[in-house]
Amino acid sequence: MGLSAIGRPSNTGGAAHLAALCATMDVIVVGENDGRLVEGKGIQVPGQDGAESVATSLAQQWDRAVKVTMPPRPLKDIRQWFNARVADSNDQELCGQRGTELLEYLHAGVREVKPPPPQLDIQIDRKPNRTKITVTARVNGHIVHVDELSPASDRRRKDFAKQVVAKEPRLTEDAVEKSLLKTISEPDETITPPVAPTRESLLEACDEKTQQFLDETPAEIIDQAEALLLNPNLLNVVQDHLVLVGVVGEAELAFTTYLIGVSRLLPAPDLPLAGIAQGMSSTGKSYVMDRVSTLFPPEAILKATDITAQALFYMPKGALMHRWVVAGERPRVQDDERAEATRALREMIASGCLSKAVTMKLQGALQTVRLEQFGPIAYTESTTLTKIFDEDANRCVILQTDESSAQTRRIMKAKAYLETQQAPDVSPIQAVHHAMQRLLMRVRVQVPFAELLADALPAERPEARRAFNHTLALIKSVALLHQRQRVTARLSHGDVVQATPVDYRIAKRLLEGPLSRSLGGSIPVAVANLGRRLSSGYGGEVFTTAQAVKDDPVLKHRGKMNEYLNTLEFAGVVNQVEPSRGSKPASWKVIGEVPASGANWLPDPDVLEERRV
Numbered sequence: 334m335g336l337s338a339i340g341r342p343s344n345t346g347g348a349a350h351l352a353a354l355c356a357t358m359d360v361i362v363v364g365e366n367d368g369r370l371v372e373g374k375g376i377q378v379p380g381q382d383g384a385e386s387v388a389t390s391l392a393q394q395w396d397r398a399v400k401v402t403m404p405p406r407p408l409k410d411i412r413q414w415f416n417a418r419v420a421d422s423n424d425q426e427l428c429g430q431r432g433t434e435l436l437e438y439l440h441a442g443v444r445e446v447k448p449p450p451p452q453l454d455i456q457i458d459r460k461p462n463r464t465k466i467t468v469t470a471r472v473n474g475h476i477v478h479v480d481e482l483s484p485a486s487d488r489r490r491k492d493f494a495k496q497v498v499a500k501e502p503r504l505t506e507d508a509v510e511k512s513l514l515k516t517i518s519e520p521d522e523t524i525t526p527p528v529a530p531t532r533e534s535l536l537e538a539c540d541e542k543t544q545q546f547l548d549e550t551p552a553e554i555i556d557q558a559e560a561l562l563l564n565p566n567l568l569n570v571v572q573d574h575l576v577l578v579g580v581v582g583e584a585e586l587a588f589t590t591y592l593i594g595v596s597r598l599l600p601a602p603d604l605p606l607a608g609i610a611q612g613m614s615s616t617g618k619s620y621v622m623d624r625v626s627t628l629f630p631p632e633a634i635l636k637a638t639d640i641t642a643q644a645l646f647y648m649p650k651g652a653l654m655h656r657w658v659v660a661g662e663r664p665r666v667q668d669d670e671r672a673e674a675t676r677a678l679r680e681m682i683a684s685g686c687l688s689k690a691v692t693m694k695l696q697g698a699l700q701t702v703r704l705e706q707f708g709p710i711a712y713t714e715s716t717t718l719t720k721i722f723d724e725d726a727n728r729c730v731i732l733q734t735d736e737s738s739a740q741t742r743r744i745m746k747a748k749a750y751l752e753t754q755q756a757p758d759v760s761p762i763q764a765v766h767h768a769m770q771r772l773l774m775r776v777r778v779q780v781p782f783a784e785l786l787a788d789a790l791p792a793e794r795p796e797a798r799r800a801f802n803h804t805l806a807l808i809k810s811v812a813l814l815h816q817r818q819r820v821t822a823r824l825s826h827g828d829v830v831q832a833t834p835v836d837y838r839i840a841k842r843l844l845e846g847p848l849s850r851s852l853g854g855s856i857p858v859a860v861a862n863l864g865r866r867l868s869s870g871y872g873g874e875v876f877t878t879a880q881a882v883k884d885d886p887v888l889k890h891r892g893k894m895n896e897y898l899n900t901l902e903f904a905g906v907v908n909q910v911e912p913s914r915g916s917k918p919a920s921w922k923v924i925g926e927v928p929a930s931g932a933n934w935l936p937d938p939d940v941l942e943e944r945r946v
Contacts, residue, residue, distance in 0.1 A: 334415065334428050334429065334431055334432025334435060335428070335429050335432045336432050336435070336436060339351065339354070339355070341387075343383070344364075344365070344379045344380055344382065344383025344384070344386075348386075348387050348390040348391065351387065351391060352390070352391055352394040352395065355391075356395060359400075360391065360399060360400065361400045361401070361402060361439055361440075361443060362384045362387050362388040362391070362399060362400065362401040362402075363384065363401075363402055363403070363404065363411060363439065364378075364380040364381045364383060364384030364385075364401070364402075364403050364404075365378075365379075365380025365381070365383075365384075365403075365404065365409055365410045366378070366380065366381075366403060366404060366406055366407065366408065366409050366410070367379060367380040367409055367410075368381075380403075380410070381403060384401050384402075384403070385401060385446070388400070388401040388446040389446050392446050392447060392448040392449075393448050393449060393473070395448070396448050397448065398445040398446065398447045398448070399445065399446050400443040400444070400445055400446075401443065401444060401445075401446055402439050402442045402443040402444070403442065405438060411435065414435065415431065415435075418431050418434075419431055449473070450503070451472045451473060451501055451503045451504055452472065452473050452474075453470065453471070453472055453497075453501075453504060453508070453509065453512055454470070454471040454472075454474075455468065455469070455470055455471075455509075455512050455513050455515075455516040456468070456469045456471070456516070457469075457516055457517065464483055464485075465481050465482060465483050466481070466482065466483075466484055466517075467479065467480075467481050468480055468481070468482060468493060468513065470493075470497045470509070472497075472501045472504070477497055477500040477501050478493070478496045478497045478500060480493050480496065484517045490510055490513055490514070491506070491510060493509070493510075493513060494506040494507075494509035494510040494513065497509045529650075529705065530650055530651065532654075532707050535650060535651035535654055535707060536651075536654065536826075538651065539651065539654060539655070540826070542632065543632070543771050546630065546632070546767075546771055547768065547771050547772070550764075550767075550768050550771075554764050554765055554768050555768055555772075557765045557768075558765050558766075558768035558769040558772055559769075559772065559817070561765060561769055562769055562772065562773075562816075562817040562818070563817050563818060565818070567814065567815065567818075568588075568811075568814075568839065571588070571591060571628075572584060572587075572588055574628065574762050574766065575587045575588065575591065575624070575625060575628070577757065577759055577762055578624050578625075578627050578628065578759045578762065578763065579620075579624040579759075580621055580624050580625070581617075581743050581744050581747040582735055582740045582743045582744070583617065583621050583734065583735055583740070585842075585843055585846075586610060586621055586732055586733070586734060586735070587621050587624070587625055588843065589608065589730070589732060589807075589843045589847075590608065590610075590621060590622055590625045590713055590732070591625050591628065592606070592807060592810045592811060592814070592843070593605070593606040593607070593608050593657070593711050593712075593713055593730070593810070594625065594626065594628075594629050594633070594634075594657040594711055594713075595711075595770075595773075595810045595813060595814050596711050596806055596807070596809070596810040596813070597633065597655050597656060597657045597709070597710065597711035598655055598773055598774075598775045598776075598813060599709070599775070599778070599806065599809055599810070599813065600775040600776070600777055600826070600827060601685060601709070603777070603778070603805075603806065603809060604682070604683070604684075604685055604709050604802070604806065605655075605657075605709050605710060605711035605712075605806065605810075606711055606712075606730060606803065606806045606807060606810065607682045607711065607712035607713070607728055607729040607730065608712070608713045608714075608729055608730040608731075608732050609663070609713070609714055609715070609716055609721060609725070609726070609729045609730075609731055609732065610622065610713070610714070610715045610716070610732045610733070610734060611715075611716055611717075611718070611731060611732065611733055611734070611857055611859075612715070612717065612733060612734030612736060612859060613717060613734075613736055613859055613888075613893065614717050616734040616735075616736050617734060617744065618662070618715035618716075618734050619661065619662060619715045621734075622659055622713050622715065623659070626657070626659050627759075627763055628762075628763060628766035628767075628770075629657060629766070629767070629770055630767040630770055630771055633655075633656060633657055633770055634656065634657050634659060635652075635653070635656045635657070635658045635659070635710075636659045637658065637659075637660055637661070638660070638661030638662075639660075639661060640658075640660060640678060643677070645677050645678065645681060645687055645706055646677065646687060646689055646704050646706055647704075648706065650706070650707075651707060653681065653706060653707065653708050653710050654707050654708060654709075655708075655709065655710075655775065656710050656711075657710070657711040657712070657713070658710050658711070658712045658713075659713055660712065660713065660714035661714065661715070662714070662715045662716060662717070663714055663715070663716035663718065663721070678712070679724055679725060679728055681706070681708050681709070681710055681712075682709075682710065682712055682728050682729075683728055684708075685707075685708040685709035685710075686705065686706065686707050686708055686709075687704075687705065687706040687708070688703060688704070688705050688706075689703070689704045690702070690703050690704075691704055712729070717893075718896075720896075720900070727796055727799050728799060730803050730807075730844070730847045731847050732847060733846060733847075733857055733858045733859070734859075735858075736858065736859045736862065736887070737862070738887075773813065773814070773816065774816060774824045774825060774826050774828065775826045775827065776813060776816050776824060776826070776827070776828050776829065776830050777827060777828070777829045777830075778808075778809035778812045778813055778829075778830055778831075778832050779829060779830075779831055779832065780805055780808055780809065780832045781831060781832070782832075782834070782837065783805060785936070786801065786804060786805070786837075786935070786936070787801060789935065789936040790804075790935070800848050803844065803847075803848070804840060804844060804848070804935065807840040807843065807844060808832050808836045808837050808840045809832060809836075811832075811836040811839050811840060812830055812831070812832040812833070812836045813830070815830075815836070816830050819831060834938050837938055838938040841935045841938060844935065845935065846858070848935065857900070859897070860897045860900045860901060860904075861927050861928070862887070863885070863887070863888060863894075863897050863901070864901050864904075864906045864907070864923075864927040865927055866885060866886075866887070867881065867885075867901075867906075867907065867921075867923055868906075868923045868926075868927070870884060870885075871922075871923060872923065873922065873923060874922070875910050875920050875921070875922050876920065876921055876922075877918040877919065877920045877921070878891065878894055878895055878898065878913070878918040878919050878920075878921070879891070879918040880918075881894055881898070881921070882894050895919070898919075898921055901927075902921075904925075904927075904928060905924070905925045906923065906924070906925050906926070906927055906928075907921045907922060907923050907924060907925075908921065908922050908924045909921055910922050
């Protein structure tokens with residue numbers, strides 16, 4: 334008939350496609366005369382209802398009137414009308430005539446379905462302790478304007494109304510402003526205290542996410558991870574993999590850092606480990622932590638180069654539970670303000686949770702709301718400082734970088750090797766470790782020889798209390814990593830495994846240096862090395878700070894030299910003969926021996942085993 338037509342599969346089907354296809358066309362929606370008697374509902378005409386529905390949908394989407402009509406009665410549809418008037422569909426002239434007749438009939442009987450009037454919805458977002466509000470205007474469900482204004486400002490309200498009308502001319506400024514005022518005057522119920530999730534529900538959500546990651550992991554990766562957990566040489570393999578992902582030297586620092594990351598899974602009442610790596614600038618402290626962290630899945634790590642005093646409180650609920658927080662380098666400024674900034678972090682490390690009461694405006698009135706953040710967390714950071722806040726140092730295992738010339742040579746040779754060789758692809762190793770960490774359960778670890786350790790540690794200094802906790806936590810971290818080798822049955826969260834003297838032997842080797850620095854009898858390795866160089870270079874002769882900086886082959890920073898000399902003076906190695914005055918540097922003299930780098934505060938594992946027997 335020479336007419337453009339679109340047939341649809343059902344009386345309402347295809348409306349969304351029609352809106353896109355015919356947006357610029359003059360459209361007539363034609364229904365069907367398919368009435369039938371339905372018991373209890375009378376005569377139903379689905380073809381007419383569908384035509385009305387499609388026309389209404391198009392009018393709303395196009396924001397203009399759409400024509401709708403029906404075929405001539407009693408014919409059911411256009412096909413019947415055509416067949417009754419055209420005997421031979423090959424007669425193009427006759428078909429064209431019938432098309433003209435049909436189009437005239439349809440135009441004569443059309444009625445217009447107009448788009449619905451614009452539905453204005455004003456929403457207000459009020460923030461605690463702020464006079465301004467955020468106002469969002471929606472028309473027919475679509476956002477047309479968003480602004481921040483003071484509800485008491487008549488000018489700002491009128492300006493808001495103008496902006497809305499500019500984008501939706503069918504509205505009036507008066508109507509928009511009235512709607513805005515009505516919404517503003519409604520009770521302030523936009524801020525309501527959320528229903529606080531429990532620790533158990535948050536852990537369940539965390540476990541579900543972990544299982545989802547495991548389900549998406551290839552089967553061969555899971556098999557390799559499970560084989561690694563059952564490998565009797567698990568710890569040796571881990572240390573080999575640390576080298577492969579880029580750690581050069583620094584075996585003890587890297588492995589201790591790895592076990593700190595594992596300790597994040599220790600369940601309450603146990604607390605994970607925290608560590609601070611000390612060392613001179615450019616000795617690779619942060620680099621080692623970064624490379625070790627690549628063996629942990631992303632959801633187990635929180636990397637933050639800086640953490641403000643309030644940041645932990647306002648993280649999503651549960652975001653810190655059993656996470657390893659890998660922080661950046663500690664600021665050099667050590668004052669009361671910085672100590673306050675790290676207080677929340679200390680509380681999370683020490684107790685495994687945070688709690689704070691804050692004042693918020695709820696339902697039009699100021700109310701006290703308790704903010705809680707569940708842990709626990711494992712924690713690591715680095716620093717060039719030799720003296721750290723006692724509150725922070727007591728909660729952390731103080732680790733040291735290797736500042737020897739041999740380590741410097743190893744690093745330079747490793748970099749030189751990569752200049753001529755392509756770095757190996759370590760992503761398969763990382764994928765296996767990620768799966769392995771996800772397979773580990775939060776098991777409770779019992780240390781049957783804990784009482785013997787308590788008797789062996791010195792009790793002269795209060796710091797021994799936390800040093801004992803560090804020792805137990807590291808033993809438990811080693812045992813937790815071996816959980817598949819301690820229990821043959823299928824493990825679940827909360828099951829119990831036993832620590833062994835082998836776990837203690839590993840922990841003792843890694844903690845000898847850190848505990849000696851915590852409980853006395855030792856100073857940082859870099860400071861001790863400087864003391865030996867000064868003793869060898871000057872003997873009992875007096876020397877100045879400037880002279881030491883000039884002559885020392887390693888330490889070329891005057892401020893750092895003063896810091897190290899002060900530490901050596903506190904340890905009784907040097908004595909300040911004359912303080913600095915103006916441009917004249919301080920003078921010093923070596924008066925004692927450098928303390929041993931590692932005092933044996935922990936008993937020998939063999940002796941411990943004999944006492945157990």
